[in-house]
Amino acid sequence: MNIKNAMITSTTINKATSSTRNACKLCAPLGASLVFKGIEGCVPLIHGSQGCSTYIRRYMISHYKEPVDIASTNFSEEAAVFGGGQNFITGINNIIQQYRPAVIGIASTCLSETIGEDVDALVRDYSEQTKNQHQPLFFNVATPSYCGTHMNGFHQAAIAAVARFAIQGKKGEHINLFPGFVSPADIRYLKELCSDLGIKATIFPDYSETLDNVHTHEYQLIPTGGTTIPELEKTGSANASIEFGTVFNRGGKSMHGSINSAGEWLQEKMLVTNHQLNMPIGIDASDKFMNILSEFSKSPVPEKHIKERGRLIDAYVDAHKYVFGKRAVVYGEEDFVIAISAFLKEIGIIPVLVASGASSGVMKSAMNEITEQSDETIFADGSDFATMREMMQELKPDIMIGNSKGYYIAREMKIPIIRIGFPIHDRFGASRMHHIGYRGTQELFDRIVNALIEYKQENSPVGYKYI
Numbered sequence: 001m002n003i004k005n006a007m008i009t010s011t012t013i014n015k016a017t018s019s020t021r022n023a024c025k026l027c028a029p030l031g032a033s034l035v036f037k038g039i040e041g042c043v044p045l046i047h048g049s050q051g052c053s054t055y056i057r058r059y060m061i062s063h064y065k066e067p068v069d070i071a072s073t074n075f076s077e078e079a080a081v082f083g084g085g086q087n088f089i090t091g092i093n094n095i096i097q098q099y100r101p102a103v104i105g106i107a108s109t110c111l112s113e114t115i116g117e118d119v120d121a122l123v124r125d126y127s128e129q130t131k132n133q134h135q136p137l138f139f140n141v142a143t144p145s146y147c148g149t150h151m152n153g154f155h156q157a158a159i160a161a162v163a164r165f166a167i168q169g170k171k172g173e174h175i176n177l178f179p180g181f182v183s184p185a186d187i188r189y190l191k192e193l194c195s196d197l198g199i200k201a202t203i204f205p206d207y208s209e210t211l212d213n214v215h216t217h218e219y220q221l222i223p224t225g226g227t228t229i230p231e232l233e234k235t236g237s238a239n240a241s242i243e244f245g246t247v248f249n250r251g252g253k254s255m256h257g258s259i260n261s262a263g264e265w266l267q268e269k270m271l272v273t274n275h276q277l278n279m280p281i282g283i284d285a286s287d288k289f290m291n292i293l294s295e296f297s298k299s300p301v302p303e304k305h306i307k308e309r310g311r312l313i314d315a316y317v318d319a320h321k322y323v324f325g326k327r328a329v330v331y332g333e334e335d336f337v338i339a340i341s342a343f344l345k346e347i348g349i350i351p352v353l354v355a356s357g358a359s360s361g362v363m364k365s366a367m368n369e370i371t372e373q374s375d376e377t378i379f380a381d382g383s384d385f386a387t388m389r390e391m392m393q394e395l396k397p398d399i400m401i402g403n404s405k406g407y408y409i410a411r412e413m414k415i416p417i418i419r420i421g422f423p424i425h426d427r428f429g430a431s432r433m434h435h436i437g438y439r440g441t442q443e444l445f446d447r448i449v450n451a452l453i454e455y456k457q458e459n460s461p462v463g464y465k466y467i
Contacts, residue, residue: 021386022405024331025357026423028143028153030056032107033070034181035157038205040226041102043095045071047088047119047140048109063423064184064211064431069221071095075111084112088122096136099221103229106140107157113144137229139164149358150422151333154181158205158262165229166236168270174200174234175296176241176272178263180279181333181422184212185434193437196305197297202231202238204262212431235262236270242292244279244436245335247360278370279335280436281444282343283312285370289437308438315442316347319449322467324348326452327376329392331355331383331402332421334363340401340420341377342370347445352395355380355388385409399452416451420444 029046033056036044046053053072060068071094073079073087095104108119119140127135141160143153158178179190187208194201209225235241243263259265263274280289286309290301326349330337334356341351354363359382367379378395380387389409400410400417404424410417424430434440453467 021384023357023384024355024388024405026059026150027052027055027145028148028150028156029107029109029145030059031150031153031155031181032105032141032143032157033060033153034150034207035154035161035205036105036107037068037210038207038226039103039105039161039232040228041222042105042226043069043071043099043101043103043222045073045091045095045104045106046109047073047084047091047106047117048111049075052109052111059423059425060211062425065428066211066213066223066431067219068211069099073112080111080115083115084117085122085125088119089126092126101136101222103137103139105157105161106138107143107153108140110144110146113142137164149333151181151335151358155261159259159265161204161232162235162262162265163269165232166266166270167233169237171239172234172237174202174238176235176238176263176266177201177203178241178243178261179203179436180243180245180335182244182279182436183433184208184431186436186440189434189437189440193293193305196302197293197299199293199297202227202235204232204235235266236272238266238272239296240273240275241266242275242277242289244277246276246278247334247338247358247362247366278342279339281339282346282441283309283316283438284346285339285342286436286438286441305438308442312438312442312445315445319445320348322449322452325350326398327352327395329353329355329388329395329397329400329402329406331388331400331406334358334360334366336421337402338363338366338370341367343441343444344401345371347448349399349448350376352376352397353378353380353388353391355383357383399448399455401448416455418444418448418451 029052033044036042050072053070057068057070071091073084073091075084075087079087095101106119123138123140139160141157143156177190179187184207187203187206190203204227206227210223213223241263243261259268266272267274275292277289278285280286294301328344328349328351330340330351337354337356341354344351354377361381363381364379392413399415400406401420403421404419404426407417407426419427434443
């Protein structure tokens with residue numbers, strides 16, 4: 001494969017590959033389910049075949065090491081032909097009987113969308129038929145995977161939630177914080193940071209406990225934690241919103257309509273100013289995030305965070321000789337790989353391949369707004385792992401950075417892999433990996449440096465114990 005050009009578009013890749021070659025993306029209802037798990041008392045319902053919900057449960061349980069219940073309307077051949085209305089009613093009744101949820105989040109699938117199921121009408125009909133009975137709150141989102149990736153499903157579900165629950169009112173002193181698809185540890189860090197600065201913030205979605213909970217003696221049908229409905233209602237009267245990730249608001253592909261994110265929806269519909277920031281990984285991106293929080297709090301950044309920044313700079317200096325000039329392949333969700341690639345440039349590592357299964361076509365322009373690009377960097381939209389493997393034979397990277405699905409390529413090429421993002425199936429503690437802010441950047445930096453040192457040490461003809 002000739003990869004001399006600095007950019008490979010999704011069109012180029014799609015001519016050579018198909019979705020059967022291990023695509024570097026996951027399904028849209030999975031992303032929606034993650035948002036549902038970030039709402040207090042919410043049970044996700046997948047309107048489609050049982051296999052869809054089984055796949056989502058399997059991926060989330062393996063990554064988070066927590067029990068994850070995802071209900072299904074269990075489409076059969078008959079439902080695919082005549083419609084899934086009866087399955088929908090049965091599914092809702094079973095959830096209410098088994099779980100007594102406060103909220104039911106409903107995501108459609110490729111099958112239910114293809115046959116034209118009107119989920120809005122199904123919800124209205126069910127609510128009308130049972131109006132004198134106790135009902136949970138409902139909201140639904142259309143998430144056919146042929147229209148996007150798991151990140152499309154994530155953002156569309158977040159939009160559906162604020163559209164369903166946000167109430168416009170007199171502007172308050174609180175802010176909305178939409179961190180995107182980050183780890184539970186990252187969300188807990190954001191809570192700590194807001195507390196340190198005295199900021200009242202609604203963080204959504206908040207799965208920091210629901211997907212990384214404490215041990216309990218009795219099984220919890222619905223884990224504690226999550227953004228509450230009153231907090232979601234207050235998003236419409238917030239002073240402002242801060243939203244991590246900018247691909248979807250830079251011309252990124254939306255599944256329905258022109259609004260691409262929850263922050264954008266609140267800005268357009270309820271006049272809540274939205275501040276879009278790149279995911280705060282690295283010193284420069286973290287500085288921008290800390291500065292805007294300081295402005296909202298009308299107070300300086302606390303000393304402990306300033307010291308974390310100072311220690312991070314010191315680590316950059318100490319480890320520069322181990323990372324400078326190394327070549328990396330980065331893959332995963334677009335906003336995440338853009339943030340990681342900018343961080344790598346900051347520490348002297350060259351991201352030779354930046355790949356994502358999404359096809360927004362804006363990764364290169366988004367990166368150009370963050371940092372000056374090298375001619376060596378290739379941006380691969382709509383990529384899959386088979387294509388990445390072919391390209392890497394010529395690129396000869398020193399390290400891979402992304403989820404565990406790239407492991408077989410790293411194994412074949414005998415290079416280290418830093419597991420970040422989603423899913424991580426072959427390591428323990430994925431939910432406790434911290435990436436954002438000075439502290440998260442420090443942890444990520446240490447992992448990268450040590451992986452490179454370990455690789456050199458293990459492949460040295462002479463054993464040594466000092467570096």
